[in-house]
Amino acid sequence: MERILMKGNEALAEAAIQAGCRFYFGYPITPQTEISEYLSRRLPEVGGVFLQAESEIAAINMVYGAAATGARVMTSSSGPGISLKQEGISYLASAELPCVVVNMSRGGPGLGNIQPAQSDYFQATRGGGHGDYRTLVLAPSSVQELVSLTHRAFYLADKYRNPVKILGDGMLGQMMEPVTWEEIELPPLPPKNWAIKGKGEGERKFILCMELDPQELEKFNRKLEKKYQQMAEEDTAWEIFGEESDPHLLLVGFGTVARILKSVIREGKKEGWRIALLRPITLFPFPYKVVQKMAEKAGKVLVVEMNLGQMIEDVKLGVEGKAPVHFYSRVGGMVPTVDEVLQKIADILRGEGRK
């Protein structure tokens, strides 16, 4: 299979085309603008629509419109732009409209900077918009995975009629790695008989995100709840790397950090350390059960993130106090180095690491 060296952002954009995305609405922001740039050239070639909106708010509402017609549609941005899109994402979740929202996140809060960060974990996994809604969140860790998870994102959006977020960061978006373009097969999906196709085709349909009767809205929210439970049962994904059967430390990290932790495990092996890495691939639904099982096996957990401590809350929910959970982070666009994490592990193994 031929390998092509591609930038993360461009690989994601091409994967969207190949997954059948024909509508893209966005507004430029570093470090993800290459997605827009690539699609502005490629979408017209395949008969699609590329539109640079006047703002992020306009873009997400255009996504709502295209999704309501049953089309595969995507928008992308970075932290500050995603903040602007949150109202629209809540509306999309309420209207049960499938779409893909990409966040190549950067250092925050505020306008922050353009370097890689993972500080949008809460925003992605807890909503950020109002109301009781959830979005699936996929966390790729390589350029090849940006391709496979973009396909998966469109599939899951249609399967659940729900927005799906891809949470990357500046490093994944800007780096180049070889990519192979093989056919990706996913299970069949039900027909979109809910989509609004215009006058003259069957019964009248409505796509709404308002329900004034509280009894009816409660029923609807319970229906959403079932959907979120089904996501947890059927579509939680993770990877385990390193010493799986008898670890004496469990590392947990996602995306860019998980790559660094793989290097850490290889270096640690030279010291005789038996370390396992659990890399959540879906951040919502989060692999709580696996975290607990692996934490019990290892007896000690170290969470590494590029934020002040966000995913660690999910890790602790999974561990349920059955093992101490340590934390190491770099923030503000700084990326942890292999040496720093090795030092932290040495401290923990000597019993000096603070929880």
Add this chain to the structure above:
Amino acid sequence: MMHHEILIGGFGGQGILFLGRVLATAGMLEGHEVSWFPSYGPEMRGGTASCTVIISAEEIGATVTDHPDICIVMNEPSFRRFSPLVKEGGLLVINSSLIRENCSRQDIEILKIPANELAGKETGVAETTNMVILGALIARKPILSFSAVKSALEEILTGKKKNLLSVNFKALQVGKNFEEKERQ
């Protein structure tokens, strides 16, 4: 096991990212795992630029490195910043056209090459400085074959840029010849 962590630093406009891309593409064409990560700050021409390329036999973890085993510095700021990081026994390639300072490290191998002068005089195209350096690097440390590097250039310089191939090939040869003379 094959594993190289290569750090390249210089001014924006010196072709730092391009040089990295040629290395990564050549590594890929030889069947290795590769990654390329640029500094992507707001700086463009005239600012500082750097880029990390990793070429390995196994799945690549971290795409940035604390201790490169090969480091190319094309200007003084990157010389000062990166030369202390080079792994013991590693190779530091210094563009001596722009770097007058001496490197005091005894524990690494140093290759000095007046790449700007060589590019200007021998190829007539100043922009090929990066390829002169690459030619010298591959001659000193054959981590990749010359034919893979040439194929990488053919893969990257397509369309309107195809006419730049021959001068880039020439620049590689100029660097290679310089290194061979140095060794004698």
